[in-house]
Amino acid sequence: MDGQTLHTTKQLQTAGRGDRVARTRESIVASALALATAGQVAPIVRDIAQMAGVSARTVFQHFADTAELYVAVLGRVLAALVGESKELAAVGPVEQRIAAMINQCADRYEQLRPMWTFVETLQRRSPEAADMISQIYSANTANLSQAFAPELAALPAESRQRALTALALAIAPESWVVLRQRLNLSVEQAREELGFVVKSVFATEAARR
Template identity: 35%
Template structure:
């Protein structure tokens, strides 16, 4: 009598508990990141492990089962925010008319700056003690710099020896600190702040090469 078929029966069910645990772990980890983002966006710029755990509906112990420390959790939050921001930006044709490039550059920079405001405010508080957050800031700045150079390549070339000054001005005009100053200290609305950034960028590129 052959018993071969019986050997294959338990093979498939063996992997199911492992897959289930993995899926639950991913959901818990994602839930902790989402909870941290939600707290920060509501104004809690220094969320603690107990507050994050309560918001995610898990134990405090779960926070440190999925992250080595809060710095690791905040770094994961930063990575998630970058994924969200990627949906707000797109390529800008460097050969398009200047007015079109200015309008799209300003639109994208202002959208991103407004969206990232609460996260940046929290990250600034954490950055002094976090090399990971510092690297994320540096990476973001590098991206903005590269985009600015690509979009305004013609104007930067025309600026000649003042190329660096023009590039510096464009980076500052489209930066989050400038946006935060306009929105917070100058009390501008989103529309007013956007118009202010557009005016700065327009003046800068209009004067390129003069």
């Protein structure tokens, strides 16, 4: 075997090992995500390993501890949610934009809801997870600022930030969880309630002018 062939063979072997490592890691993360989505607040390694078809030792070969694994799971979820959201332009009737905003948030949060306890617990324990969650709020605020720019600009300067804060609070993930799980509202009822709150914010602040 000449030098070039040997080099190529080694490259292929390395690539093959890399693919196996990536597939194993993906299987572990997917299994932990499935357990979290099923309602487990802190999926245990034994169950994760069994679902992924690997040993517990293999799990810890890929992740330093469960916290690192959980953060990887959260990153997967949030990346999908952020990727699915679209920036809303400030065009069309305000009622139409409110409905579009509520529908977008409802679709995203309904996916997140089954594992919200997992998310809340993780962000209390991990600064990295907390930072990741804060990205949702930042994205929401930026989207609100853009989608309702004409309405916000029409408010007195001292009212704009207050209105924006109230809107961000209304469409926060926690608000959706409260409506759906604490108040036992249907998806449609929760959408209607959020729409009512958002419209009320604009009406209240406009009345202050």
